[in-house]
Amino acid sequence: MARLINRIRFGRGLVLLICGIYFAVPMAASLWFSIDDNKGGTTFRAYTELLNAPGFTDSLVLSLELAAVTVVVLLLLLVPAVLAARLGAPRLRPVIEVMCSMPLVVPVVALTTGIIGVLRWGPDYLQDTPLFQTIVAIQDPKFPIVLIIAYVLMALPFAYRAIDAGLRGVDVVTLVEAARNCGAGWLRAVFTVVLPNLRSALLNAAVLTVALVLGEFTTASILGFTPFSVWINSNGKSDGQMSVAVSMLSLLIVWLVLLLMSAVGRGRKAARS
Amino acid sequence: MTTATAPATGKAPAAGGATVEFRSLRRSFGATTALDGLDLTVNPGELLALLGPSGCGKTTALRILAGFEQHDSGEVLVDGQDITTIPAHKRDAGMVFQSYSLFPHLTALDNVAFGLRMRGTGKAERRKRAHELLDLVGLPHRAEHYPHQMSGGQQQRIALARALALQPRVLLLDEPLSALDAKVRLQLREEIRRLQQELGITTLFVTHDQEEALSMADRVAVLRAGKLEQCATPSELYGRPATAFVAEFVGTMSRIPCTRTSDGVEVLGRRHAVDGELPADGDLDVLVRPENVTLAPSATGPALVVTASFLGAVSRLTVRLDDGTEVKADLPTEAAAALPAGSRADLTLPERPVLVDRRVA
Numbered sequence: 001m002a003r004l005i006n007r008i009r010f011g012r013g014l015v016l017l018i019c020g021i022y023f024a025v026p027m028a029a030s031l032w033f034s035i036d037d038n039k040g041g042t043t044f045r046a047y048t049e050l051l052n053a054p055g056f057t058d059s060l061v062l063s064l065e066l067a068a069v070t071v072v073v074l075l076l077l078l079v080p081a082v083l084a085a086r087l088g089a090p091r092l093r094p095v096i097e098v099m100c101s102m103p104l105v106v107p108v109v110a111l112t113t114g115i116i117g118v119l120r121w122g123p124d125y126l127q128d129t130p131l132f133q134t135i136v137a138i139q140d141p142k143f144p145i146v147l148i149i150a151y152v153l154m155a156l157p158f159a160y161r162a163i164d165a166g167l168r169g170v171d172v173v174t175l176v177e178a179a180r181n182c183g184a185g186w187l188r189a190v191f192t193v194v195l196p197n198l199r200s201a202l203l204n205a206a207v208l209t210v211a212l213v214l215g216e217f218t219t220a221s222i223l224g225f226t227p228f229s230v231w232i233n234s235n236g237k238s239d240g241q242m243s244v245a246v247s248m249l250s251l252l253i254v255w256l257v258l259l260l261m262s263a264v265g266r267g268r269k270a271a272r273s
Numbered sequence: 274m275t276t277a278t279a280p281a282t283g284k285a286p287a288a289g290g291a292t293v294e295f296r297s298l299r300r301s302f303g304a305t306t307a308l309d310g311l312d313l314t315v316n317p318g319e320l321l322a323l324l325g326p327s328g329c330g331k332t333t334a335l336r337i338l339a340g341f342e343q344h345d346s347g348e349v350l351v352d353g354q355d356i357t358t359i360p361a362h363k364r365d366a367g368m369v370f371q372s373y374s375l376f377p378h379l380t381a382l383d384n385v386a387f388g389l390r391m392r393g394t395g396k397a398e399r400r401k402r403a404h405e406l407l408d409l410v411g412l413p414h415r416a417e418h419y420p421h422q423m424s425g426g427q428q429q430r431i432a433l434a435r436a437l438a439l440q441p442r443v444l445l446l447d448e449p450l451s452a453l454d455a456k457v458r459l460q461l462r463e464e465i466r467r468l469q470q471e472l473g474i475t476t477l478f479v480t481h482d483q484e485e486a487l488s489m490a491d492r493v494a495v496l497r498a499g500k501l502e503q504c505a506t507p508s509e510l511y512g513r514p515a516t517a518f519v520a521e522f523v524g525t526m527s528r529i530p531c532t533r534t535s536d537g538v539e540v541l542g543r544r545h546a547v548d549g550e551l552p553a554d555g556d557l558d559v560l561v562r563p564e565n566v567t568l569a570p571s572a573t574g575p576a577l578v579v580t581a582s583f584l585g586a587v588s589r590l591t592v593r594l595d596d597g598t599e600v601k602a603d604l605p606t607e608a609a610a611a612l613p614a615g616s617r618a619d620l621t622l623p624e625r626p627v628l629v630d631r632r633v634a
């Protein structure tokens with residue numbers, strides 16, 4: 001028995017080591033490439049120039065804004081729908097699950113092509129109507145709302161899974177009934193009892209959404225907008241070393257954001273316990 | 274924890290609670306009828322147990338009273354007022370649920386104070402009141418513990434304190450002990466009964482455990498398929514059941530074939546008087562409780578001892594008659610020692626059998 005346990009431990013360690021090498025080697029190579037001065041020494045030129053490169057700050061801020069708004073919109077759409085289905089119409093659960101999973105089977109390129117089709121539609125006689133002006137407004141390069149719509153769709157399957165997993169761990173129906181029995185109305189029961197117990201699930205959904213938005217390239221690029229991922233790509237074409245430096249910085253920023261979000265969630269949980 | 278002996282059944286309840294009335298209450302879920310014209314009144318300060326098998330409608334009745342279900346027709350009155358249109362959060366009925374329903378993100382103290390917070394009571398006042406209630410349920414030292422840090426019994430006691438925090442007119446208990454182990458269940462049911470009597474609060478207690486119902490309640494209402502079979506004190510329910518269903522659901526019963534006579538029935542060659550009316554037609558059985566059956570060792574007796582189960586002070590013997598009928602009899606354990614499995618005995622029935630019913634095919 002002890003030998004078997006040792007073998008399992010060794011196997012786990014080996015798998016962990018291989019995975020570690022698989023992820024670490026390319027990153028170490030990239031990091032080395034970005035600081036190599038071709039003379040046997042190191043230089044941080046690429047990183048220092050990065051901060052002054054045109055478009056760096058704007059694209060990064062745009063990406064973070066898009067991520068934040070996408071998270072808010074997604075949760076505002078998804079949480080009430082999932083809770084309503086669980087509390088009032090359990091038979092709708094499979095319908096919501098299928099709808100939320102649909103984006104998984106639609107390729108991003110196909111989705112983007114569909115969006116382009118919608119955005120291009122609009123006969124001349126509609127030019128002065130609010131509908132036409134809305135279609136124009138959502139394509140504002142300073143804050144392209146159309147990207148948020150696309151990102152919400154793309155993140156639906158992941159966010160739904162995270163929230164659904166959280167709901168499975170909580171007896172929402174009984175908790176809401178207990179809260180109502182204590183004098184809380186429907187909304188108050190949801191805000192004071194259900195949502196605090198879904199904090200981890202909501203955080204997971206937000207983390208997955210932020211990761212998706214910060215890394216998404218295809219839709220933004222095809223639609224002609226310049227969030228951080230697109231800026232990295234276009235910048236890398238002129239200066240290879242800076243491109244890799246930006247990629248490394250991008251990874252670092254994404255990790256920091258996700259770690260920060262996780263830490264906030266864990267911190268509150270730990271304080272509670 | 275302070276425990277108290279459960280009071281003798283049938284004791285006059287304390288005054289002060291509300292009167293609850295179900296009038297011709299009906300509720301269906303698709304093709305299933307959960308309540309089929311339930312008529313029942315719960316007196317002020319009384320602990321009434323709703324007893325019955327799964328699906329008999331007892332939980333549905335409780336949930337309708339709590340406001341979590343709507344009835345199809347009929348009325349639910351509290352102190353004469355129809356509460357049908359009052360939403361659940363304004364019904365003034367504290368409830369303890371079957372599953373652990375404490376809010377996982379709140380401490381025991383905050384759980385108990387939750388209702389007061391919803392009502393807008395100031396922080397100092399609600400903490401004081403919550404501490405008092407934690408004292409009342411014997412858990413003052415658990416105030417800062419979270420639900421996952423407490424045992425099932427402790428969680429249900431906190432849930433009881435939470436239900437009492439708003440000083441509700443009616444206390445609803447939906448099988449609150451069913452998830453607990455036997456020892457804790459026994460302690461907690463005494464605790465609940467003690468609190469209920471101290472506070473004089475009208476209480477509806479849903480259970481499928483007859484022992485729980487008989488030992489705790491002032492009156493027990495037995496439900497079957499959404500209808501009330503009988504509502505009586507535990508002793509009356511046990512001693513004088515109105516129907517064969519009640520007789521067999523509450524306690525243990527043996528059925529023995531009998532024949533109709535001019536003034537009663539004849540069982541095993543002896544005539545017995547019968548309380549109430551005999552079924553108009555069909556073959557008949559008498560229903561007798563094990564403790565009312567007497568066995569005496571006799572080599573030529575009609576009863577063959579099949580099994581003997583030791584229950585402590587008494588032993589339960591199962592005997593088989595010549596026609597294959599099996600009868601249960603409770604004997605003092607010392608007396609039962611004289612009747613080992615395989616021996617024969619004379620069997621004597623009480624003068625008045627509990628009930629006579631149509632024979633079940």
